[in-house]
Amino acid sequence: MTVKTRFAPSPTGYLHVGGARTALYSWLHAKSQGGEFVLRIEDTDLERSTQEAVDAILEGMKWAGLDWDEGPYFQTQRFDRYNELVDQLLAEDKAYKCYCSRERLDELRAAQMDAKESPRYDGKCSHGDIEDTGADFVVRFRNPKEGSVIVDDKIRGKVEFANTELDDLIIRRTDGSPTYNFCVVVDDWDMGITNVVRGEDHLNNTPRQINILKALGAPVPQYAHVAMILGDDGAKLSKRHGAVGVMQYRDDGYLPEALLNYLVRLGWSHGDQEIFSTEEMIKLFSLDAVNKAPSAFNTEKLQWVNQHYIKTLAPEYVASHLEWHMADQGIDITNGPALAEIVKVLAERAKTLKELAASSRYFFEDYADFDATAAKKHLRPVAKDALVKVQEKLAAIADWSDAEVLHAAINDTATELEVGMGKVGMPLRVAITGAGQSPSLDVTLKLIGKERSLAGIDKALAFIAARENA
Known part of the structure; x- marks a missing residue:
């Protein structure tokens, strides 16, 4: 069986560092097994999804060199398929219509919270004796009431979820649009995904998705949930820690090879080796060696890796990335030496391409004043x-x-x-x-x-x- 992985970001913002590492691990697993890598845009959140975010994701993936074998697929182009299967589950009594109002659900949630209970739908409409009045309704998946779901996670080991802790989640909204958890299941099935590599924040979705897969008679993929990335201070990585979008690292003067090399080591290792070419990553990477503990982002270490690549990659290649920074800083390179020559003489002195560009200005234009x-x-x-x-x-x-x-x-x-x-x-x-x-x-x-x-x-x-x- 061909190994097939996917990266499935939601286009509600840029491609952030955590997503890029997840994409890298998923990409490496596919490549290391001679498999295929799928890019899927999960744009079912119609209010928050934007074309600008889609473009930013695609740009980030291309800049990083994470090429895909299939896609990009868009969930909004597959609504007919999702609704076909929702109707099938309704016909098989594996799903049901729910007419509960928002007010009732809010009151139910508040009461459960007051009673120190986990908020969940109480199944009021699941008994089949609710009169169809023509009012708005959602469709809920009829989750099993007994037993448990065991997620045999490639990184976290076996994780068990009692079905009594899982409520009957909504799989189609009142406006007829399918929901995230259902679309993901159908996509993974239709696209033949064998291995799902994603962030640990999705772990709680996994038992629900497994139950839906089983209800559809679909195979269950192998899951691997990657731990989060923390900032230098131990807090969850965020904008206040600096650049968190992949293209921001490009703008700050990092080479894609350096960022990928640094990211692969945030949770995975091969002995004490620090520097990995793409070919070495593909050859050596294994999900079994991914740590389930969070990793701390260290900008100084990233700069060290970046300087290594500035010094050791072909000057002509580094120059091709430096050219963007020269233009960004308004340096006209038409009246001066070849950029590859600049890389050769300044590589030892710069941690980033942004620094290298700034320090090379006098090679191309007259200085205004002496230091x-x-x-x-x-x-x-x-x-x-x-x-x-x-x-x-x-x-x-x-x-x-x-x-x-x-x-x-x-x-x-x-x-x-x-x-x-x-x-x-x-x-x-x-x-x-x-x-x-x-x-x-x-x-x-x-x-x-x-x-x-x-x-x-x-x-x-x-x-x-x-x-x-x-």
Whole structure:
């Protein structure tokens, strides 16, 4: 039998981190078993579902590289199928019409709460002696009254639910629309889902869904309920912990490989290994090794993983993601070096692509002002001779493609002036970048180019002259 999993988000918001990890685990289980992965949009909540949220989910899945073999399916396009099966259950007396008003149900709930009882429908309309007056009604599933449901959960082990604790849930509303729990059951059956991997918040729905599956004569899939993700402070992950939407991590400068690598380790491990390629994840992942305890999100660890990928993935690939951040920060990359070259020289210095983009601005455009601290320290009158001499030597070099030649010009300047390299290098660095930090000077000169580098030295000399005359 082919293993088939699914990810079934509700389009009421963005694709959040918890959902992305669930999707990843579901995707990995299918891929590791040579199976198929289905994407299903559970949009039965007509009031809260939006096209914007659908687009955000699809964008997040595509950015993360979680490709699907089937779908996306939309539940709103399958109402006829759901209602066909609701009518079948009614005909088989496995479901019934309920005419209870909202007021009666509210009073029933309040009384049960006062009596310290679990709120549930009391079955008033289940006896079949209610007169059909033509009033609005819902359809309720006739849940078994005896025995129990045992969920053989792949992560949590065996979990037992007494049927007396499960009420007759609504499977069709008064407006004729089917409800979430029923649609999920029909979809999993029709789509041949063999393994349901989802958040632990759905565990209480599982016995109800199993009972409906059995009533329909459908096979029961294997369930695996993943624990929640907590913030650094131990509270449930939320917006106050920072970025919780997948695309927000893209915006904050994370590579999809880094986020997936980090997420797979939030609840799953393979020895002490921290870094996993996608191929390694597929080869090694097992639901049996997923921890049932909650995991704490650690942004510093994510940044460490992200920097690893910035440094080790092909510079051309990293550059393809960096390009978005350059545009986002308004940096025109048409007048400057190839982005892959920037990645090569700045990867060691940046934890995120957002940082990398910000720190690379001087390679593509003239800086407005010198960094005040760097200029005060290095653009002093004593630096003038070094800048004049190194400018002469650099101006005489026709071909700037060889960084070693540029390095020799700096070195020769220091030798002739009988000063240390720093006495030449630091004023030169501030002159061409506007700041006190950059990759090695020869490479920096090469990437910035001759014209802009010499112009930067002119600007530094003018600054020193103004300082002398102040």
